[in-house]
Amino acid sequence: MIIGNLHSLEMATLPNALLQILTLPACSLQALHAREDGRFQPVGAAWFCNIAHANTSPAHERHTEFHQQWLDIQVVLEGEEIIGFDTRSVVGQHAVERKPDLFILENPCLSNQILLRSGDFVTFAPGEPHRALCCNQRPAVVRKAVFKIPFSTMKG
Structure with missing residues (x-):
């Protein structure tokens, strides 16, 4: 797991593969704000x-998930959210695969949480459990970008 802000990427110590993505002009905070909701793939x-x-x-009220093949970069564009997480891998724990590579844990144990605001991001590698879209004080609307990177591209 890596935490950072799009305005200070050098402080996040991202692997080169992730840094190359987030430094693309199309992935700046301003460019992401300007995009309409939906999927984009260069x-x-x-x-x-x-x-x-x-x-x-x-x-x-939120579920806890993890992936086995994809790395997430979750970026808050507008609003704020709390994401619960744990630093221990949950691969091998009992989970239900709700969609391809989206595993929902039945009995999650999350010992940490982080508050994200506009421009903040967090990465989750395969096996890292996370519970996104938790409200800070009361439910609200948040706009976010979720990058999905095949973890196999991170190796080598």
């Missing part, structure tokens, strides 16, 4: 990005 890129508005809600 020609020839193995990764894609979904931009959408969503509603935050209390943590106990």
Whole structure:
């Protein structure tokens, strides 16, 4: 897991593959703000990005997920959200695959949380559990971009 802000990418110590994506002009905070909601994928890129508005809600109403093949970069564009997470891998724990490579944990144990505001991002590698879209004080609308990068492209 890596935490940072799009305005100070050098402080995040991102792997080169992720830094190359987030420094693309199309992936600046200003460019992401200007995009309409939906999916975008540059020609020839193995990764894609979904931009959408969503509603935050209390943590106990949110599910905890992880992936096995994709790395997420979750960027808040507008509003704020709390994301719960744990630093221990959950690969091998009992989970339900709700969609391809979207595993929902039945009995999650998340010992940490982070508050993200506009421009803030967090990465989640395969096996890292996370509970996104938790409200800070009361439910609200947040707009975010979620980059999906095949983890296999991070190796080598």
